Amino acid sequence: MACFIVPATEAIVTTVIQKVAAKKESADNKKSGELKLSFADKLKWLNGMLWGGSGLLAFEHVWHGEVTPFFPFLTAANDPADTAEMLHEMATSGSAMAILVTVVWAGLVIVSNKITASDNKSEKKAGATA
Amino acid sequence: MTLLITVIAAVVSTVIWYSSEKARKLKTGVLLYMFWGASLMWLVDAVVEYLESGAEYFQPAAADMLNDTFLGLSVIALALVVWVIVLLVKDPTGALKSAILDKKAKSK
Numbered sequence: 001m002a003c004f005i006v007p008a009t010e011a012i013v014t015t016v017i018q019k020v021a022a023k024k025e026s027a028d029n030k031k032s033g034e035l036k037l038s039f040a041d042k043l044k045w046l047n048g049m050l051w052g053g054s055g056l057l058a059f060e061h062v063w064h065g066e067v068t069p070f071f072p073f074l075t076a077a078n079d080p081a082d083t084a085e086m087l088h089e090m091a092t093s094g095s096a097m098a099i100l101v102t103v104v105w106a107g108l109v110i111v112s113n114k115i116t117a118s119d120n121k122s123e124k125k126a127g128a129t130a
Numbered sequence: 131m132t133l134l135i136t137v138i139a140a141v142v143s144t145v146i147w148y149s150s151e152k153a154r155k156l157k158t159g160v161l162l163y164m165f166w167g168a169s170l171m172w173l174v175d176a177v178v179e180y181l182e183s184g185a186e187y188f189q190p191a192a193a194d195m196l197n198d199t200f201l202g203l204s205v206i207a208l209a210l211v212v213w214v215i216v217l218l219v220k221d222p223t224g225a226l227k228s229a230i231l232d233k234k235a236k237s238k
Contacts, residue, residue, distance in 0.1 A: 004171070007167075007171060045163070048159070048163030048167070049163050049166055049170070050167060051163070052163040052165070052166075052167040052168065052209075053163075053164070053166075053167025053168045053170060053171045054171070055164065055212075056164055056167070056168035056205050056208065056209065059204075060132065060201060060205070063204070092178070093174055093178050096174045096178075097170070097171040097175075100174055101167060101170050101171070104166075104170060
């Protein structure tokens with residue numbers, strides 16, 4: 001009914017966090033002079049999946065007539081019983097969608113951290129033998 | 131069916147992104163985000179529906195399947211349009227810029 005609103009809301013929050021982190025990290029990197037995959041870069045992956053996914057889901061809701069281009073935009077908002085059902089769906093399916101995407105992103109971050117760590121180790125080894 | 135089509139699109143675009151440096155330069159990552167994000171979200175929808183209706187979930191009516199297929203293909207078309215817009219706006223290879231500048235130079 002409107003489950004995509006939950007991941008879309010998370011996308012707004014993570015986008016703001018990403019912008020703030022990017023500013024802070026670029027200032028820090030200028031000081032230290034080192035180049036690495038920053039937290040802001042990793043947050044971009046989460047933003048992309050959340051915005052992309054909720055955008056395509058919003059299209060699906062338009063397709064099924066659950067979202068309209070005129071007020072109140074959600075057809076379920078016209079009837080109190082439908083509104084209650086919509087809120088329940090947002091709390092269950094919507095939250096589960098946001099959590100699943102975030103968990104998958106966390107997995108990607110762990111994998112990328114491991115790849116970076118192993119690359120750093122091999123660079124150190126190469127430096128020691130040279 | 132929509133989930134299935136989106137997952138296939140996600141896998142195909144991932145393989146293209148992984149195997150071709152040119153594809154990575156052409157911002158195919160945008161497609162990955164959209165397809166994988168939507169696939170994960172529709173997976174949740176599918177699990178909820180399965181929990182509600184059981185094995186019936188796997189035997190959809192022909193009309194529903196046709197509509198879902200149409201929706202899945204439309205979703206892919208929409209994602210491709212978004213990708214093309216991103217590609218033209220970001221213009222990573224400078225092709226659009228040079229095409230416009232060429233026309234401008236010829237018109238002089």
